[in-house]
Amino acid sequence: MLSYLVRRLLQMIPIVFGVALLVFILFNTVGEDPVRVALGTHATPASIAELRAKWGLDQPYHIQFFNFLVQIVTFDYGESYITGAPLSEMFLDGVLVSLSLTAPPYFTAVILYVSLALLIAYYRGNWFDRISRVTFVAMMSITYLVYIIFFQWLLAAQLDLFPIRGFARGLDGVEYLMLPWVIILFESIGHDIRMYRTIFLDEIKADYVRTARAKGATEMSVLFRHVLKNAMIPILTYTVIGIPYLILGAFLMERFFSIPGVGDLMINAINTGDFPVMKGLTVTIAIGYSVFNLLTDILYAYVDPRVKLG
Amino acid sequence: MTTQHATASKPIYGESLSQRAAKKIRRQPHTLLCLGIIAVYVAIAIAGYAGLMPDFQERVGASYEPPSLEFAKILGTDVFGRSVFYKVLTGVKTAITIAVCVTSLAIPIGIFMGSVAGYFGGKVDAFVVWFYSVLVSVPYILLVLAISYLLGKGLLSICVAMGAVSWVGLCRLIRGEFLKHKSREYVLASKLLGATDMRLIFRHILPNVFHLAIITASLMCLNSIMSEVVLTYLGVGVQDGSSWGTMIADANGELVQGKWWPLTGVTLALFFLAYSLNMVGDALRDALDPKLVD
Numbered sequence: 001m002l003s004y005l006v007r008r009l010l011q012m013i014p015i016v017f018g019v020a021l022l023v024f025i026l027f028n029t030v031g032e033d034p035v036r037v038a039l040g041t042h043a044t045p046a047s048i049a050e051l052r053a054k055w056g057l058d059q060p061y062h063i064q065f066f067n068f069l070v071q072i073v074t075f076d077y078g079e080s081y082i083t084g085a086p087l088s089e090m091f092l093d094g095v096l097v098s099l100s101l102t103a104p105p106y107f108t109a110v111i112l113y114v115s116l117a118l119l120i121a122y123y124r125g126n127w128f129d130r131i132s133r134v135t136f137v138a139m140m141s142i143t144y145l146v147y148i149i150f151f152q153w154l155l156a157a158q159l160d161l162f163p164i165r166g167f168a169r170g171l172d173g174v175e176y177l178m179l180p181w182v183i184i185l186f187e188s189i190g191h192d193i194r195m196y197r198t199i200f201l202d203e204i205k206a207d208y209v210r211t212a213r214a215k216g217a218t219e220m221s222v223l224f225r226h227v228l229k230n231a232m233i234p235i236l237t238y239t240v241i242g243i244p245y246l247i248l249g250a251f252l253m254e255r256f257f258s259i260p261g262v263g264d265l266m267i268n269a270i271n272t273g274d275f276p277v278m279k280g281l282t283v284t285i286a287i288g289y290s291v292f293n294l295l296t297d298i299l300y301a302y303v304d305p306r307v308k309l310g
Numbered sequence: 311m312t313t314q315h316a317t318a319s320k321p322i323y324g325e326s327l328s329q330r331a332a333k334k335i336r337r338q339p340h341t342l343l344c345l346g347i348i349a350v351y352v353a354i355a356i357a358g359y360a361g362l363m364p365d366f367q368e369r370v371g372a373s374y375e376p377p378s379l380e381f382a383k384i385l386g387t388d389v390f391g392r393s394v395f396y397k398v399l400t401g402v403k404t405a406i407t408i409a410v411c412v413t414s415l416a417i418p419i420g421i422f423m424g425s426v427a428g429y430f431g432g433k434v435d436a437f438v439v440w441f442y443s444v445l446v447s448v449p450y451i452l453l454v455l456a457i458s459y460l461l462g463k464g465l466l467s468i469c470v471a472m473g474a475v476s477w478v479g480l481c482r483l484i485r486g487e488f489l490k491h492k493s494r495e496y497v498l499a500s501k502l503l504g505a506t507d508m509r510l511i512f513r514h515i516l517p518n519v520f521h522l523a524i525i526t527a528s529l530m531c532l533n534s535i536m537s538e539v540v541l542t543y544l545g546v547g548v549q550d551g552s553s554w555g556t557m558i559a560d561a562n563g564e565l566v567q568g569k570w571w572p573l574t575g576v577t578l579a580l581f582f583l584a585y586s587l588n589m590v591g592d593a594l595r596d597a598l599d600p601k602l603v604d
Contacts, residue, residue: 018444
């Protein structure tokens with residue numbers, strides 16, 4: 001177990017190195033010169049040289065890249081080009097805000113839609129299954145943007161159930177987060193239920209289900225005692241692997257409802273040419289993704305005794 | 311059957327995977343309807359390139375006329391009195407262009423990288439796996455945003471950005487299949503007869519795994535159209551007004567004023583295309599899966 005963990009952690013190093021290299025190539029060599037963006041067209045050569053030295057951009061590329069790697073290892077990404085605020089604090093703050101937006105509907109969705117999918121799997125093949133299939137594909141065919149616009153119009157502007165937009169920290173924020181939660185929950189129905197249904201139907205074909213039926217188990221007990229337990233393995237994998245994306249937040253949601261999470265930070269950085277924010281965020285999220293990938297594999301071995309790590 | 315064998319007048323050939331899939335799909339009226347809808351969209355896009363499409367910038371009436379039975383005003387007019395219907399048609403052209411460009415960029419890359427990695431193994435495989443692991447670690451939308459930001463705004467740069475990122479899924483699938491196929495007997499036999507690596511990859515193994523590329527392509531068309539709408543809304547992407555994303559962004563303020571027709575027009579146009587692509591993708595997956603042969 002320990003040797004497996006160490007080996008997997010070591011395997012993460014080339015991946016993170018690759019992400020750093022990719023990000024560095026994209027922003028430091030291909031992209032626009034951030035100094036020129038910041039100072040505009042009327043800058044004097046002296047002020048350009050000064051700012052370049054301050055941001056460390058007068059160094060040769062290999063030194064700049066090394067400095068970037070040091071930043072990644074120490075989780076100290078320096079300061080924003082635009083606001084001058086320390087990035088590590090900005091990121092942590094943004095992560096918490098994004099999680100408060102995406103985590104509650106995410107975990108509600110897992111419980112709600114797994115149950116609903118089990119119900120649909122129970123009625124597989126009959127009219128209920130067929131109607132739900134067409135309905136869910138239809139729901140998946142409407143873009144996220146339209147859901148946001150429509151629900152904001154209907155629930156906030158017309159029915160006045162929620163505030164239209166805004167954000168507050170702490171418990172006061174719940175009032176503003178309700179509408180985004182509802183939208184996220186609604187938007188993910190089609191995709192989630194279809195996937196859970198496929199997982200359940202794969203399990204229902206298995207031999208142990210036939211054995212359970214043969215010994216006289218009722219359909220309900222087959223589904224809840226046997227199928228659900230075995231289906232938990234792929235469901236768990238899917239759920240855990242989605243967690244790093246919660247940190248990224250719902251890009252669109254944050255943009256639309258002016259919620260200052262990670263997605264909003266990223267879009268602002270892109271619009272203002274704030275390279276350290278873009279680079280730092282991308283690498284941080286990539287590391288998060290790799291860690292959760294590893295976590296999924298360990299959990300996998302934990303819930304399924306047939307899987308051996310090593 | 312037996313009489314045919316006896317007379318041997320006509321040799322009997324087995325059905326290929328694609329023949330069987332075509333037969334299956336021909337029996338599903340719903341899938342055929344969806345294919346028809348996609349064909350209409352493609353035809354509209356081609357008409358747009360042939361210069362047959364009316365100019366969406368032209369004013370056809372007053373500002374915000376609700377839908378009426380007149381051809382140009384069937385979906386009403388926008389704030390400048392331009393026809394919403396013409397704007398939606400122009401959006402079809404943009405959407406189909408993006409779907410075709412991204413798919414024709416990403417599918418060959420995915421096939422090539424996947425087959426080379428799976429077939430040769432060793433260092434080549436290690437490099438390809440490392441490369442796509444790096445790409446996968448960065449969330450899709452972030453990478454596309456970053457690349458299209460660097461390439462500048464526009465149709466071409468968003469196509470390149472999405473194409474450069476979208477090949478990973480197919481590459482993984484093809485690599486996995488190549489790992490399985492390369493030690494099968496038919497490959498070994500052909501190798502023994504002196505077939506070159508290129509011949510083995512492209513002539514022998516690839517036809518056996520090509521159905522994966524078709525299924526992936528249908529889903530990629532859908533994803534790239536949906537992503538472009540969102541990216542355009544976020545400020546990268548196609549900014550000249552010819553994208554559905556721009557129309558949806560504008561519609562946001564209009565809905566509050568009770569101007570529902572611009573949003574309805576775009577949503578319906580996008581809905582029918584996305585629904586058809588979803589259904590055709592599903593049907594292709596069912597029809598082309600060798601495990602589901604009955």
